Amino acid sequence: MHKLIYHLGQYFRNPTLKKSYRFLKTTENWSLEQLEDYQFKKLKETLILAKENSTYYKSKYTNINIHDIKTLDELSKIPILTKEELIENVNEIHTNLKFHKQFLATTSGTSGQSLKFYRNEEADSFNRAAIQRGYSWHDVNPWDRNGYFWGFSFSFSSKIKNRILDKLQNRFRIFSFEEKSLKNFIKKTKNAIYVQGYSSMIYQTAVLINKLNLEKPKNIKLVKGTSEKIFDSYQEEIKKAFGLKMVSEYGATEAGIIGFECDNGNIHINMEGVYVEEINNEIFVTNLQLKSFPIIRYKLGDYISLAPRNEECTCGKKHLIIKEITGRVGENIYGKQNLYPSLYLYYIFKNISKKENINLNYQVLQEEKGKLVFLIQNQIEEDLQKKLGEEINQHFKDDIDFVIHTKAELKKSKGKLKNFISTINE
Ligand SMILES: [Zn+2]
Structure with a gap:
């Protein structure tokens, strides 16, 4: 029928x-x-x-x-x-x-x-x-x-x-x-x-x-x-x-x-x-x-x-x-001095996945230049959080301060999930 x-x-x-x-x-x-x-x-x-x-x-x-x-x-x-x-x-x-x-x-x-x-x-x-x-x-x-x-x-x-x-x-x-x-x-x-x-x-x-x-x-x-x-x-x-x-x-x-x-x-x-x-x-x-x-x-x-x-x-x-x-191809990530492509985030999490054998669900927010908020949906141990921090530092050096929230709820816009959300106007 x-x-x-x-x-x-x-x-x-x-x-x-x-x-x-x-x-x-x-x-x-x-x-x-x-x-x-x-x-x-x-x-x-x-x-x-x-x-x-x-x-x-x-x-x-x-x-x-x-x-x-x-x-x-x-x-x-x-x-x-x-x-x-x-x-x-x-x-x-x-x-x-x-x-x-x-x-x-x-x-x-x-x-x-x-x-x-x-x-x-x-x-x-x-x-x-x-x-x-x-x-x-x-x-x-x-x-x-x-x-x-x-x-x-x-x-x-x-x-x-x-x-x-x-x-x-x-x-x-x-x-x-x-x-x-x-x-x-x-x-x-x-x-x-x-x-x-x-x-x-x-x-x-x-x-x-x-x-x-x-x-x-x-x-x-x-x-x-x-x-x-x-x-x-x-x-x-x-x-x-x-x-x-x-x-x-x-x-x-x-x-x-x-x-x-x-x-x-x-x-x-x-x-x-x-x-x-x-x-x-x-x-x-x-x-x-x-x-x-x-x-x-x-x-x-x-x-x-x-x-x-x-x-x-x-x-x-x-x-x-x-x-x-x-x-x-997301908006740019603003450091205190430099600009970075949001693709960096992908590499950070890909490295974590390779090295630590864990796939994290993430979303990164930027509301201020030089600062990032990492939301991780999974609950992760302190040790892994530290490793993630090191990975982030390797990519942005001292140019970006960041915080990591685990067990976080990821924000959606119109039902879609974006990995990087920036509220900075270019
Ligand atoms: Zn085929």
Whole structure:
């Protein structure tokens, strides 16, 4: 029944999804060379389309001859696109092409301004198909019963809307972390095939399942985390609660689906949908399908590291691998004298994890220059606290004073968990 509803909905909303899915299930078996040939072809199309049909790109690329770009690497001749440019030029970036159907997409805007743009139906469907292909790697159908972890506190009308959408999509969602609501949610997961949503919320639920010793769901085939970094420290509790580790779906509204983790634990780039560059540990994304709102060499704002090109996954797919999504390129950390990238925090905790074999859940706050507050969710011994202090000192020397609070509650903004929160205006 749900399969039928799903197909009907898809037929009307995303008529080209089926075709895209079939295509992606074929290209799944392509060699790296085939994939890159396809990427180059689509890249060229995208560049030409943007220059011809978007006033923004027309002026940005005035002095660029697109036909000079003869390999994927030569995309570096094209200027990059920042988030600020994207937001300031929304109207001009849209192409003047006519589409039989398009959807309004909105970014969440947890870190700054939100963005609204139109996504043509083919691009929207391609994106959905890429997610569906990711599900297929875990033997999950999109119409299977699923639990949904998303932000809370909706208005009355959106609650009604969500309820209807949930029914249609065979999903149920969690509304609050009050014990009663949570227990109710966990009861429903007994029949669920997959759960998805904010990784920190899934983690919190797993902690509760384990702590209250609730009956564990037995049919789960996929635990999918999105929108937030999945910390290694989450995995143990999640495995214990759901029987599986959390798998990463990596993407962004404006960039599209960038990667999906296979059943061997590697995040494969959605090479048919996006072209990814890593420059100074940062990701730059070009969407290869989006024609209404071209996204070219977009500085997404995440630190990543790509696996070497010759690294092969035992799953057989040749799609390149993202070794690690390190985290958001955060605001700067202010010392008394110097500036530091917030990536330093990641290294501090990575070192602790390596040396002490413990993964800590952390959040760092800065309200004053030269001072940091470290919130650690775990309860940690004094000895470990001392070691953490030493690690912090090694990175910031005497330039930053800090305090460490353990067993602390981490702050969320709009349901999302940020590792570094600064209230200093630059
Ligand atoms: Zn794989």
